[in-house]
Amino acid sequence: MAHATTQTSAETIAQFDRYVIPNYRRYPVCLVRGEGSLVWDAEGRQYLDFFPGWGCNLLGHCPPRLVEAVREQVGQLIHVPNTWYMEAQGQFAQALSERSFGGQAFFCNSGAEANEAAIKLARVYGSAQGKYKIMTMEHGFHGRTYAALSATAQPKYHQGFEPMVPGFTYVAHNDLAAAEAAFDAETAAILIEPIQGEGGINLPADGYLEGLRALCDKHGALLMMDEVQTGLGRTGEWFAYQHYGFVPDVLTCAKALAGGIAAGVMLAKREVAAVLKPGMHASTFGGNPIACRAGLAAIETIEEEGLLVRGEAIGERFRTHFEQMRADRPDLVKDIRIRGVMIGLELTVDASTVVAESLNRQLLINATHGTVIRLLPALTISDQQVDEGCALLAEILSGLPAS
Ligand SMILES: Cc1ncc(COP(=O)(O)O)c(C=O)c1O
Numbered sequence: 426m427a428h429a430t431t432q433t434s435a436e437t438i439a440q441f442d443r444y445v446i447p448n449y450r451r452y453p454v455c456l457v458r459g460e461g462s463l464v465w466d467a468e469g470r471q472y473l474d475f476f477p478g479w480g481c482n483l484l485g486h487c488p489p490r491l492v493e494a495v496r497e498q499v500g501q502l503i504h505v506p507n508t509w510y511m512e513a514q515g516q517f518a519q520a521l522s523e524r525s526f527g528g529q530a531f532f533c534n535s536g537a538e539a540n541e542a543a544i545k546l547a548r549v550y551g552s553a554q555g556k557y558k559i560m561t562m563e564h565g566f567h568g569r570t571y572a573a574l575s576a577t578a579q580p581k582y583h584q585g586f587e588p589m590v591p592g593f594t595y596v597a598h599n600d601l602a603a604a605e606a607a608f609d610a611e612t613a614a615i616l617i618e619p620i621q622g623e624g625g626i627n628l629p630a631d632g633y634l635e636g637l638r639a640l641c642d643k644h645g646a647l648l649m650m651d652e653v654q655t656g657l658g659r660t661g662e663w664f665a666y667q668h669y670g671f672v673p674d675v676l677t678c679a680k681a682l683a684g685g686i687a688a689g690v691m692l693a694k695r696e697v698a699a700v701l702k703p704g705m706h707a708s709t710f711g712g713n714p715i716a717c718r719a720g721l722a723a724i725e726t727i728e729e730e731g732l733l734v735r736g737e738a739i740g741e742r743f744r745t746h747f748e749q750m751r752a753d754r755p756d757l758v759k760d761i762r763i764r765g766v767m768i769g770l771e772l773t774v775d776a777s778t779v780v781a782e783s784l785n786r787q788l789l790i791n792a793t794h795g796t797v798i799r800l801l802p803a804l805t806i807s808d809q810q811v812d813e814g815c816a817l818l819a820e821i822l823s824g825l826p827a828s
Pocket of ligand 1: 536538540566567568618679680
């Protein structure tokens with residue numbers, strides 16, 4: 426069997442055309458190697474990556490401590506099922522609990538799965554009182570499996586897949602009065618991203634999340650944070666809710682949870698988690714030793730290298746560059762939304778042309794919601810790399826026609 430680097434990008438693309446279901450829009454580039462914020466394609470071209478691993482590679486590509494931990498674990502124990510105790514899973518659960526609200530963990534492999542677990546937990550928890558509805562917010566994103574997709578209040582993702590799972594109530598984001606009006610005696614929980622990612626890096630309005638906490642307390646419902654994208658240090662705290670003055674009942678995290686190794690988790694307060702009994706929920710690979718060792722290595726790296734604080738500094742460096750872009754092109758730059766290394770630059774025009782032009786210049790970025798440039802850079806990116814990439818972006822914007 427051929428090693429990936431023995432094929433040209435064109436050969437790999439041809440193989441995909443023949444054998445891989447085309448459910449993704451892919452750039453015509455085959456990436457073969459990565460280090461920090463740099464990646465290389467099969468032809469040896471180097472790219473600066475402002476969106477490593479779609480938010481999963483929070484420590485950059487192949488962070489050394491994580492690579493070492495995985496190498497060691499692979500030689501010791503690759504997988505054992507959850508019918509056994511495993512040291513790494515227990516240690517990772519403790520590490521996450523101590524860095525959040527002291528709850529307990531259920532491990533899985535992705536964000537959608539973590540949200541499925543949270544939705545099922547809320548249903549079981551509420552069932553004694555006839556509560557089953559989950560409230561979610563417009564422009565939110567919770568994943569592609571059926572319940573997570575049904576929780577995603579964006580009709581464009583439902584098209585062709587209806588009927589959705591019943592029992593979800595959609596309300597306008599950042600509108601506390603709308604949430605209050607939508608509550609009823611059957612509402613079991615609110616599921617919300619503290620900062621909407623796919624929806625365009627939408628920050629919560631002042632007091633909004635705290636207001637939802639108060640509403641949930643008043644109505645006896647669970648407050649569940651989808652921190653799949655914001656979690657494990659992306660925003661300058663371990664979890665984004667920690668910027669605000671409240672504690673959730675349930676939290677989900679994936680993406681960066683294990684520094685790029687597939688992993689997901691649902692954390693729940695002990696008294697809430699207690700309703701899940703053996704046999705009620707499971708995931709074969711969830712909490713496997715490799716993912717948990719990688720997750721522990723990610724936490725160690727962030728702590729030992731002071732990366733939570735560094736993340737805030739990186740975000741501010743981007744802000745300075747973006748403010749200059751806004752001053753230069755006020756017709757193009759509509760808004761700047763940044764929290765740590767979760768970065769949004771809203772344009773007045775379609776952002777996909779900027780993404781394409783960036784790729785031509787070997788800079789990898791993302792656009793979401795049509796007009797928002799979304800960057801999820803690594804916490805290990807250097808100031809020089811931030812400056813280089815932003816200079817390219819500024820150049821691209823300056824070449825766009827007046828809007
Ligand atoms: C906030 C949020 N929740 C859930 C998901 C789904 O995660 P996954 O693709 O790992 O299933 C995503 C993915 O982008 C996300 O951003």
